[in-house]
Structures are given as structure tokens and as C-alpha cells.
Amino acid sequence: MARIGILTCSNCTQDANCASVVCLGDLRKRRGLFERYKDEAKLELIGIINCAGCPTTAAPEKILNRTNALTGYRIDALHFSYCMTALCPFLAKYEKIIKEHHPGLAIVHGTHTPRDKKLFQKEIKEILCPTLSAPQDMNNVIKGTLQTGR
DSSP states (O other), rough: OOOEEEEHHHHHISOOOOHHHHHHHHHHHHHHGGGGTTSSSOEEEEEEEEEEOOOTTTTHHHHHHHHHHHTTTOOOOEEEHHHHHHHHHHHHHOOOOOHHHHHTTTEOOOSSSSOOOOHHHHHHHHHSSSSSSSOOOHHHHHHTTOOOOO
16 A cells, blocks of 8 residues: 655645646546556555745745655655646755655655646746736636636
């Protein structure tokens, strides 16, 4: 049995209303970066945490506190969500501090099947810095209904 946690991007979960639907779907189906568990009899999601948001000078310490909330429940691996791997300027800093404090914890870069990174970055920019009057969110990206103002 593998016990995992997921670290998501605060901007995506809070500002773009991402409910981790695609991450959790691929977890259930063992697709994307969860394919590594296809031979495990049981795959258990222990919890989902999000980063402290950016920018912040206290982010590395906050991410460690949030990671500790999962490692206390004996996770085997921490998956950085796809949005973290595609967007986060602090990813290397987060990984370094987590590895320093939890050297036996596997860090996996990604969750669901990756998309074109440049296109994804453009779509997220459209959501977080909208040029339209109609509100849009991660569901528009997932469903392919994002309307660009450019």
C-alpha cells in the first residue's frame, strides 16, 4: 500500500477555484504521475495541502509546517501538483527544505497527465489577470471553455 499526499498551488486552488478534480481523477485511475502505483494493491490519499501563496519570504517555513501535517500520518510520497511544477517559482526552494527535514520522503513532480506547459501558463495568466468582464476559473481550463481577451 502506498500512502501519498498532494501539494497544490495556492493561487490555483484559491484564486482560480481549482478543486483538484483532474489530479484526483488521475489518482483514482492511476494515470499520469500516479501510474507509478499501478502495481500497488491499495493507494491511499492521506491529504491535500496547498502552498502559502506567492510571493512571501516565510513560504519555505510555511510549506514545511504544512508538509509536517502530512508526514505525521506516515506518507510515502508527496506529489507536487501539475500546477506547482508548471507555475511555481519557489518549487526548488520548497523541495530543498522538505528533503532536508524529511530525507526518506519521495517527492514526485506532478500529478495528472501533463499538458503543454506554455499553453497552461497562458491560460492561468488569463484567469488570474483577466482581460474579460466575465469571471473564469480552472473549470473553464479543464472543460476547454476558457475565453481569452487577447
